[in-house]
Amino acid sequence: MPEAYRRTLVRQVSQHAHSEIIGMQPEGDWIASAPSLRRKAILLAKVQDEAGHGLYLYAAAETLGVDRDDLTERLIEGRQKYSSIFNYPSLSYADVGVIGWLVDGAAICNQVPLCRTSFGPYARAMVRICKEESFHQRQGYELLMRMMEGTEGQRRMVQDAVDRWWWPSLMMFGPPDAESPNTQQSMTWGIKIDTNDDLRQRFVDMTVPQAERLGVTLPDPDLVWNAERGHHDFGTPDWDELKQVIKGDGPKNAERVSRRRAAHEKGAWVREAATAYARKQQEATV
């Protein structure tokens, strides 16, 4: 395997794994206060799935000759990134639904083509992950449908959450193609199948009818159907904000990483115990 190809994949797969693990936090905060036991079970199962996705992806990365512990160190020392979307706060239970609908929806748009990516272990992990993500997206959308059928206050919560998550969701596809340093090389190698802008367009086109059905407004005055192109035109995300968040100045960057670091450091004695026990067992059988 060419070294540059390997390095690119390690970066992409480990960032993806980190995103799954950090992505547990914004929604995980709501499990304890979920407003019905059914919603609690759905959300707990979803956040558990994300831990599972992180596990497969770290395992896929390990086939490239890196070590999970080392990748975790890179995350908690801020040497590797994760999806910037998770640096925004989740302010109400409607956010749980909107994260499922828009954030998981955008993730699916990004990830379904990756089921055909050129590195087998990554592609195979994506098949299972996409199935579970599509489940999460539907659960999120179903929560929003129920909330929109509820009280006026609930409808306001949903619209408020849509207003806050719409633009960050569009930014999940990365910078515009003209400013995406890695896209061309990754496409040549068959790691990436579509460009950022193509995926973003696909997401917008899929989401608009879903928003109409739901009865919410997407917060973009420039969003309009363009019959000539056969696509929706839409406004330009605030790329300066994205740069700030990627740089680490988002609303929740510091908290997300420090929480992951705290859990990892607090758990060190447990992992050491497991290692010591395994060694004793091995010695006993030799």
Added chain:
Amino acid sequence: MSGENIFTGLTEEHDGDARWAFGTGFTEALAGVDTTLPAGVDGADLAVYCQMLGDDALVQSQRLVQWVTDAPELEEEVALANIALDLLGQARLLLARAGQADGSGRDEDAFAYHRDPEHFRNVHLTEAPRGDFARAVATLLVLSSWRLAVFTRLADSADPVLAAIAAKGVNELAYHREYVVAWTLRLGDGTPYSHERLRTAVADVWPLTGELFATHPLEAALAAQGVGVDPASVRDEVHEVVTRVLTAATLPAPEPFPGQTVAGRDGEHSAHLAPLLEELQRVAREHPEATW
């Protein structure tokens, strides 16, 4: 549905499973079970008994949720969330049965969200603060061993619904116990530090274990009807299991479970339950007219 467009069906009308991209494959836990109250079973007593078992599960599940994003390793994230989910599932079935048995028609959420602490029937062990990982292991070792012993007997309950819930729960609880036994061995026979932390955790948990085996008059009555289990009857079995595990983990053999009278089963709780329930009930109570 094509792989590239797995969510195009989102806005279409469907019935049942077809809404989900790949189907759910789920079957109702109580499908085919006769929910009629059998002759000779006191519905009011059965309802309270279901709350006892259901509240243990609900409150312990809520405690376990505190491990989400805080576990020592990703495998433990998955496992602890899984145990929490299983217990939540048991609680939902038991609380729904309570609402059928007492004739009130209350659903699972009415019990979970609209009772105050003095109406919860869980034992103190489940509401005690989460503590460290060793504490979680010590708590789950006793609790899952106890619950497995009780559910194994309840699978023959004269109430067919309780029997079905218990039969489903036995498989889950056997896994919980297996998981926690593995960690008891790792911590007890791991490093000197982990050994010490587990020893401390077992000592801290021990005073709370006796309540599990204290017989409430209602449990005695239901046991006599063949509906419930007298928890005193599983005391020796559970002690033997826990002793065997702790000894294998190089810890000292434990004291007998302390003799104790009923407390949580009668709604007498420690100061730890109210804040736990406040968090659980907050959103539901803030929006009383809402639908979720």
